[in-house]
Amino acid sequence: MAREIVIPQTEAPKRLENFLKKRFPIGYVRKLFRRNSIRLNGKRSGPDEIVRAGDRITLFLPFEEKRRSNAKPTPAPRGxxxxxxxxxxxxxxxxxxxxxxxxxxxxxxxxxxxxxxxxxxxxxxxxxxxxxxxxxxxxxxxxxxxxxxxxxxxxxxxGGEVEKEYLALVAGRLSAREGSIDFPLPGREGSPVSALTHYRVEREYAQTTLVRVRMATGRMHQVRLHFAKLGHPIVMDVKYGDFTFNRQFRKTHGLKRQFLHASTIALEYRGKKRKWTAPLPDDVAAALRSLAEAAGSNSHL
CATH class of the missing domain: 3.30.2350.10 (Pseudouridine synthase)
Incomplete structure (x- = not known):
């Protein structure tokens, strides 16, 4: 039986494939296109077609979800x-x-x-x-x-109803203890879209600054791109960072990946405000201890 999806009025224009990948497993989406089992407003369509509010997508390849209430709790895989x-x-x-x-x-x-x-x-x-x-x-x-x-x-x-905070270590010293970075970034279709990042300095070291970051929007690589644009890239960011600085930092403090950690998520859930936090992983926490020791301080996060 065919399944029809009407694009919500709140949905921004995007590639058909991107719209579907947010709702179904990527393997199922690829199979839809491979088998020509999808229609957009009644016509055969490829993954690059742009969908807009009110468009109708028809899927001719069955996809079913099943639930079993008597199953045992699922153990988490490694990672x-x-x-x-x-x-x-x-x-x-x-x-x-x-x-x-x-x-x-x-x-x-x-x-x-x-x-x-x-x-x-x-x-x-x-x-x-x-x-x-x-x-x-x-x-x-x-x-x-x-x-x-x-x-x-x-x-x-x-809609900005979910609060997301990151902890990031950036190169150099920021000119302000707190501030906002308001700079457009490429959207899903390549055109510039608004992007807003707020930050507050948590701790300063000799050549780096630990910041707490709150994202008002959720663009791809937003935190990394915004701090790079500010001239203070994320430490150990291999794409947008400072290669020479990163090489020296790794040699001195042992960190092997970018210092960016999604530390907090808060949202209204089932009638009340819920908040979850994740402590700093061992590798970035060790880098902060190394920075403090290098500065002759016993402070820690």
């Missing part, structure tokens, strides 16, 4: 911890080095989503990513257990 779980969501604390989904050089079974799908397959649950963090970023992620839940949470993320 992440489940901090909270109920019938609808998971709060995940991800280690650095694990991609959230498959890519050109990442097999699905090695990604967070692939590991979650494997762990929950016996229960008939297909986990969905609500948002993403970079492979080399550690910290918190919200994962939904059904399509209806992911759609609701995505709207709340896009």
């Amino acid at each position: 992440f911890k489940i901090l909270f779980e109920d019938d609808d969501i998971l709060i995940i604390n991800k280690q650095a080095g694990i991609a959230v989904h498959e890519g050109k050089e990442i097999l699905k079974r090695h990604s967070l989503l692939g590991m979650l799908e494997a762990a929950y397959r016996s229960r008939g649950i297909v986990p969905r990513l609500v948002h993403r963090i970079d492979k080399e970023t550690s910290g918190l992620l919200v994962v939904a257990k059904s399509t209806s839940v992911v759609e609701d949470l995505e709207k709340r993320f896009e």
Whole structure:
């Protein structure tokens, strides 16, 4: 039986493939296009077609979700911890080095989503990513257990109803103890979109600054791009950072990945405000201790 999806009025224009990948496993989406089992407003469509509010997508390849209430709790695979779980969501604390989904050089079974799908397959649950963090970023992620839940949470993320904080170590000293970075970044379709990042200095070291970051928007690589634009890139960021500075920092303090940690997520959930926090992982905490020791201080985070 065909399944029809009407694009919500609140949805911004985006590629058809991107719209579907937010709601279904990537393997299922690719199979839809490979088998020509998808229509956009009644016409055959490819992954690059742009969908807009009010458009109708028809899927001719069955996709079913099943639930089993008598299943045993699912143990977390290596690489992440489940901090909270109920019938609808998971709060995940991800280690650095694990991609959230498959890519050109990442097999699905090695990604967070692939590991979650494997762990929950016996229960008939297909986990969905609500948002993403970079492979080399550690910290918190919200994962939904059904399509209806992911759609609701995505709207709340896009509407700024979810509070997200990061801890980041940036190169150099910032001119202000707190401030905002308001600079457009490329959106999903490549056109510039608004992006706003707020920050507050937590601690200063000789050549670096620890900042607490709150994202008012959720653009790809937003924190990394904004601090690079400010002239204070994330320490050990291999793409947007300072190669010479990173090489010396790794040699002196031993950190091997970018210092960016999704530390806090807070949202209204089931009638009350819920907040989850993830402590600093050992590698970045060790780097801070090394910085403090180099400065002749016994302070720590």
